[in-house]
Amino acid sequence: MKRVLIQDTNGKLKKETREFLVSLNSQLRDRGLSSEVQTLMAADIGVYNRGIALKVLPEGFTYVNLEQKHIPEIIEKTLLKGEQVAGIAREGSVGQMRIVLRNCGVIDPESLEDYIAHDGYQGLARALELGPEKVVEEMKKSGLRGRGGAGFPTWMKWNITRGVQGNEKYIICNGDEGDPGAYMDRSVLEGDPHSVIEGMMIGAIAIGATKGFFYIRAEYPLAVERIQKGIDICYSRGLLGKNILGSSFSFDIEIRLGAGAFVCGEETALIASVEGLRGYPRPRPPFPSVKGLWGNPTVINNVETLANVSYILCKGGEAFGKIGVEGSTGTKVFALTGKVRNSGLVEVPMGISLRDIVFEIGGGVLDNRAIKAIQTGGPSGGVIPEQFFDTPVGYESLQKLGSIMGSGGMIVLDENDCAVDISKFYLGFCVDESCGKCAPCRVGGTQMLAILKKISHGKAEEEDLARLSQIAQAMQKASLCGLGQTAPNPVLSTLKYFMSEYRAHVIDHKCPAGKCSSLVSYRITREKCTGCGMCARVCPADAISGSRQDKYTIDAVKCISCGQCFDVCKFTAVSRQ
């Protein structure tokens, strides 16, 4: 039996799609094929903004921009003969490549057998055969760079630590994932814990570590539970402890919990936290590779990095190195969120364009609004406006635009998002999470936030924009750790690309996006008002009064500019300025 899945991929063609379906069903009936073909509306067939589209199973042919005139050929060629119809077939599909997420959604994360059935621990077995030097070689061939954000070549970090003399070496998995909106690591820890455990063990072999730690933020209880289960199972089956897989390699793993501090995702602060001290970063040099946990050579790797490691040792570094682009090999998992249709985790090969990620995989902007920018890299990143959407994703390419890839946060902003508000949000996050050790971040961040608040309330002067810039530079140059050094990035990035919005706030006391409530006012246009009273009903401040006869008006004094009336009015009688 064939299945035809149909979808209105623009979101605006409900009627037309229904009619298409009716016509298709009727033609199938005429041809006596009703019992051979099931037709149904699907929720999503992976194509966006291409009119009426359909997908045929089991073949998987996808046809786009359909009209009823295409139906006969579809029936004739595809449904009867199983052949593809040219001309309406979807061109050049952009797809995800699941390496890090290879087992997520496939295996039972609490089952060791399921993991092994999918080539689990083959990488470990191979690493034991190869030995430390060759393992590093393999990693070098893969070109894998740290996925936590810094992008430091993993092979190099391991090699340095391998070369440092030390009785006791450690490897730590950084599961403190703190970027707002980023949850890639959480999904891997929950969905495929063994891939990270295996990756850690391979790293331990490379550097000569006998003890490993998982540092997982306490806000991820399920991840902690699944990793702990994974560790326990490994111990019970001899995959952890002494003489693993019959070799001379012995390894122990322990979980340490974070306690609500974003700064503890920074290497040296993480180490301080594991040591039981206040999560304060430490000056580098010495680097953790040389002098880390309790003064010993330590490697800290991100969850996603380690999930890649187990794959690389299993399938080979060279094969991995062919994925992506030069300098940024492999894939990257992005947490695509914001004003996008399909928010979730997407894993794509490096080099794919931002446009493809957001529009081809993400499905484009919610409610078909105009896109304003894509924010990448979380609180350390920046905004990327539309003119750069064809930029291929990679470490250096995003840096050139004034942003970073970071840990993979990707937030879609539309016309209703205000650049000032976005930078205020991220800076507010950094100020909240600042550890307070160094003055540039502790005071600088607070001062910058105070200025941004002034701007969003329309109380700033032009001089304040210069002050913002001055503090931002000092923070970037003089902060002790990455948190302070990169906290100004969203501000600097929005200043660079959306200066006009800042100036509107400062000089005209207006918020063009309509977000900053102090600068937005709402009016009801009498001519458009039908007197339905919906606005008055939703107003939380009792600021709207009137009647069906007299129409409705907003009392500007009582109005708190929440925008509820604007959202609810079906007649666009409420205007915003």
Next chain:
Amino acid sequence: MAMTKEDLLAIKNKTLAGQPKNWIRVGYSTCGIAAGAKEVLEVLSGEVKARGLELQVKKCGCLGLCSAEPLVEVSVEGAPRVIYGKVNKDVAHKIMDEHVCQKRLVEGHIYEI
């Protein structure tokens, strides 16, 4: 007995050989659970038991399409393997009735991406 390298291969082969022909996977990470996967899992497991079906219902991780959670992937003989999204109690029942038993895909919830 501690595992050896040979054991790895043996376990792999044994597990693969024992894969059920009919299975349902329910996304059971934080995103799924938060969206209501627990109830969906209960309905599906309950129905499988009640109907005495040879069908494995298993928890799995996050498929990545988090805005469509709860996600349920269904693979039964006689129908193509598909992923259903925004599954609730009612949709879960429909999946059992229509997809599993009648081999007819359920309307409006397929995420075939």
Next chain:
Amino acid sequence: MSTVTMVKALINGKPVEVAYGTTILEAAKLVQVKIPTLCKHPDLTASAGCGICIVKVKGNRKLLRACCTPLEDKMEVTTHDSEIVQTRLTVLELILSNHPTDCLICGRNNDCELQKLAAEFGIREDRFERIVPEIPADKSTGTLILEPKKCIKCGRCIDACQNVQDVWALSFMDRGFNTRMAPAGDIKLADSPCVRCGQCSAHCPTGAIFEHDDTRKVWDALQDPEKVVVVQVAPAVRVAVGEGFGYPVGTNLTRKLYAAFRRLGFKAVFDTNFGADLTILEEAGEFVERFAHGKGALPLITSCCPAWVDYLEKYYGDMIQHFSSAKSPHEMVGVLAKTYYAGKQNIDPSKIVVVSVMPCTAKKYEIGRTKDMFASGYQDVDISLTTRELIRMLKHAGIDFNSLPDEEADSILGDYAGAGTIFGATGGVMEAALRTAYFNVTGEDLADVNFYAVRGLEGVKETTVNIKGTEVKIAVAHGLANVKHVMNKVREAIEKKQPVPYHFIEVMACPGGCVGGGGQPYMVTDEIRQQRAKGLYDEDSAMTVRCSHHNPYVQQLYKDFLEKPLSHKAHELLHTTYVSRPLYNK
């Protein structure tokens, strides 16, 4: 023999060669470059907080902190260019925007590191809005005042309290902009483990931790015609007070101090070193009782340091029987001033005000510690001033200190032996006690009274002294973090009923002993501690009378008043008791 790797690098274009491990900050001094710093204290590990000492290193896109970055081979460092200077300026302006503008009424006016930096950097405007959180001061100890409003979060006090002293009374609370310095659990300092050693105040760059200023009380007393105000000065003060007047560190200004005190209006000038000699007579007596006659527990542990007394009552209350019951030297002089001296001079003791000038902040708490400090019938020592307060008083008093002639003290409670003056250095009490203990046991004086093994800045000094064939095992610990090494060994031996590892132990809470006291002039380093100690050891070597038991005025005191060491009267006036006051329930 270890080989030291040398590195060659350029700083501002000038070649410099240093041992590997030398920081850029230190290396720069060799080419006459002063990189500005704020949170770095030469005595403490760099915390790398403030961000003032940033420099450029060729090839590194980040600015690095000179205070903690080691100079590497072939590094090219730029310490001053317009970008660096502008960044430092902004950082300082940010710090200032978080600081109150109380300079004119702050105790650190004209002596504040932040003020100095602001002046150096030529700050002329408040570029940023001032945001200073309202946090109330903590005056609960009456000794040290915490003013978190003025704190610049440099972390020095916490490093000193946690790592150097191992007391852990202070910590950082909250985080980010709300970070403040306070005892953990947000309790009052008086309820915390604080022993008032004052190391925090001695390292604080601003007025955030400041000693309780008692100079006003002294002025008031001096101006009261009814009162007879007398003063005594500790050994460690005489070799440190000069630092407030431009003298080289360690200059021994004893006789100038006596002259200054008389100009200030003190009716009698005593010397705590006399009290030190007295302490030795009592304590050496105690030691011989226990060691030679088996009367009492060994080891005997010194107790002249009040911060140490507070610490022992909190944490080693189970070992109280080991502590010498002798009071500290200045308390002895105090009680004698109001009894022996008052009697001899026919002065109504109720009119006598005794002022102690000490290197110590804990003495402020000691003078009211228990009723034992009122053994004369009145408060034996009325006011305790720190060296820092004395320096301010002298400047306030309109005395040209540098030009004063040398004068003498009142010998009755003012003359001392060399053994008395070395009390100010770590190991000094032990050395002084050994000189007299030897005499007490053998009846003879040592040919060489110098005990070099107990001198110096090593945290724990252990040695064995031979008293005519008998071995006496000694330990000297300074800096409270080193106490546990010695005390735990003793406690373990006692628990396991094994022979004790030491017979006699000296403990000084402050690193270096009293010369490094919490009330001494700012910016102490190990070098300065050594120089101040040298000032005392040199004085000792030059004296004719070097042993406490040969101090004629001490001998006179026993003959006329106390009868003999450990007599009933001596116990009444010169000894105290201790109470176990565990801080945390076991």
